[in-house]
Amino acid sequence: MTMSYYTLGNSGLRVTRLALGTMTFGTEWGWGAEKQAAREMFDAYVEAGGNFFDTADLYTGGTAEAWLGEFIAERGLRDKAVIASKFAMNMQPGNPNAGGNGRKNIMRAVDASLKRLGTDYIDLYLLHIWDRLTPAEEVMRTLDDLVRMGKVRHVGLSDVPAWYAGRAQAIAELRGYEPVSALQLEYSLAERAIEHEFVPFGTRHGAGIMVWSPLASGLLSGKYRPTQTGNAGRLDGFRNSTHPGFQKFTQRNWAIVAELEKVASDLARSMPQVALNWVATQPGVATVILGATTPAQMRDNLGALDFEIPAALRERLDLVSSIPAPFPYSYFGSEIQARVTGGAVTGDKPSGYTSPVLVEGESASVSTS
Numbered sequence: 554m555t556m557s558y559y560t561l562g563n564s565g566l567r568v569t570r571l572a573l574g575t576m577t578f579g580t581e582w583g584w585g586a587e588k589q590a591a592r593e594m595f596d597a598y599v600e601a602g603g604n605f606f607d608t609a610d611l612y613t614g615g616t617a618e619a620w621l622g623e624f625i626a627e628r629g630l631r632d633k634a635v636i637a638s639k640f641a642m643n644m645q646p647g648n649p650n651a652g653g654n655g656r657k658n659i660m661r662a663v664d665a666s667l668k669r670l671g672t673d674y675i676d677l678y679l680l681h682i683w684d685r686l687t688p689a690e691e692v693m694r695t696l697d698d699l700v701r702m703g704k705v706r707h708v709g710l711s712d713v714p715a716w717y718a719g720r721a722q723a724i725a726e727l728r729g730y731e732p733v734s735a736l737q738l739e740y741s742l743a744e745r746a747i748e749h750e751f752v753p754f755g756t757r758h759g760a761g762i763m764v765w766s767p768l769a770s771g772l773l774s775g776k777y778r779p780t781q782t783g784n785a786g787r788l789d790g791f792r793n794s795t796h797p798g799f800q801k802f803t804q805r806n807w808a809i810v811a812e813l814e815k816v817a818s819d820l821a822r823s824m825p826q827v828a829l830n831w832v833a834t835q836p837g838v839a840t841v842i843l844g845a846t847t848p849a850q851m852r853d854n855l856g857a858l859d860f861e862i863p864a865a866l867r868e869r870l871d872l873v874s875s876i877p878a879p880f881p882y883s884y885f886g887s888e889i890q891a892r893v894t895g896g897a898v899t900g901d902k903p904s905g906y907t908s909p910v911l912v913e914g915e916s917a918s919v920s921t922s
Contacts, residue, residue: 556602557858559839562734563759564707566676568635570833570858572605572763573598574842578620579613586846588620593848595624601855605635607737607763607842609681610666611642622670631672637735637763638666639711641681654680654687656695663704679709679737689721697730709735709760715750722758735839736760740832742813742874743769743806749882752837761839767832768825768844772801775814775824779807812873816866825850829857831870 558567577584578591586594606625608617618638625634640662643652650657667673678699680692699705708731710718718736725732736755738747740762747762755762768774779802810824817827833841845851862870877883890899 556604558604559761561677561707561839562755562761563732564734566635566707566734568605568840569603570840571598571603571829571855572607572637572840572842573603574765574844575606575608575617575621576612577844577846578608579616581613581616584846585613590846590848591620592624594845594851595621597848597851597855598843599628599630603855604633605637605840607637607765608670609639609642610662610669611639611644611681614644615665615669618666618669622672626671635676636670636672637677637679637709637737638670638675639679639681639737640666641684653684654692655684656691659692659695659699663699667704674703675705677707677709677735678705679711679735680713681711683713683717689717689724693721693724693728693730697725700731705731707731707734709733709737709763711737711763711765712739715754718751718760719754719758722754722760733758733760735763737763737765737842739766740764740835740838741767741769741773742809742828742831742870743772743801745874745876748835749879752835755837762837764832764838764841766844767829767841769801769806769828772806772810773813773824773828775810775817777802777810809870809874812869816862816870819866820860820862822856822860823853825854826857826860827862827870829854830860830862831867833858834862 556569556571558569560566561568573595575591577586579585580587606621608621610618612618621636625631625636640659641652641654643649645651651661652658663675663678666675678696680696693708696705696708700708710721710733713721718733722733724730736751738751740747741764744766751762754760771777813824813828817824820827822830829841829843832838841857843851843854845854
């Protein structure tokens with residue numbers, strides 16, 4: 554396969570359209586990959602041309618960051634590798650300032666991650682999850698300080714409300730801070746809520762979307778079936794959990810799985826490849842994080858962009874996975890727009906109206922998202 558690159562948001566950072574996720578590096582959580590399997594997945598990804606590695610201080614209690622740093626060092630890839638890590642989760646029970654989005658924790662967390670990764674800078678540093686407390690002003694000022702200190706190159710947000718992301722970006726623009734270049738969000742055929750707020754925000758205000766859980770925690774891999782018994786996998790372990798990321802066993806999602814299986818058969822491709830291809834080619838998506846647990850899964854995932862989904866088949870996937878537009882988007886239909894425009898016909902600007910000028914010698918495989 555041939556990897557192509559997108560610039561991440563409005564930044565000049567070029568990343569491959571498939572990123573290597575490391576949440577499965579280690580078995581501390583009761584599932585995941587042993588070190589040799591993790592190394593094989595890393596090697597397969599690098600040999601396919603990948604350059605974007607996603608991790609976090611929380612992942613497997615720090616093992617993921619440590620192994621990733623070790624694997625990158627072993628192959629002498631630090632200058633080529635784009636490392637993304639995250640802060641917010643607390644791994645020190647009883648110490649409320651060892652987690653969250655406050656300045657004290659950010660400063661503590663970045664130094665701990667740098668030590669585990671064995672590097673002196675992180676290419677993309679993201680707030681892992683909104684703590685529902687810390688003002689965006691404090692977060693953006695602290696992240697900008699890290700950029701000015703040289704510990705971080707670019708910054709991003711993960712799992713925050715759209716209004717919070719918008720405020721953070723406005724603060725950065727107003728005060729000259731490092732802007733938000735990436736939004737890391739859950740997105741898949743089974744989870745399409747980001748299309749109403751985050752995709753328009755990201756495309757209009759310079760934040761490329763990094764997709765996590767593109768296979769809906771494995772649901773779209775085809776290994777789960779709509780039965781109460783007989784499924785063997787991580788989702789079954791969370792069947793009775795209240796964790797929102799694992800509440801996937803619904804009638805709507807089973808219908809998606811059934812249609813995905815038919816489309817994959819028509820294309821002579823695996824179900825994971827089709828699901829990954831669909832999400833990677835959606836508007837606003839800069840990169841898709843692969844979260845395999847075995848080398849075989851990784852090799853299959855890496856073939857996800859070697860084909861195109863024909864329009865007719867894509868329409869079937871769009872239809873079965875569609876969700877009703879929430880208010881106020883449900884209110885923006887043609888009847889209301891006709892009242893806004895007085896009945897005059899309006900439309901989008903012609904293609905290329907605001908397109909940037911291609912720099913001479915620029916590779917056509919580099920796009921902006």
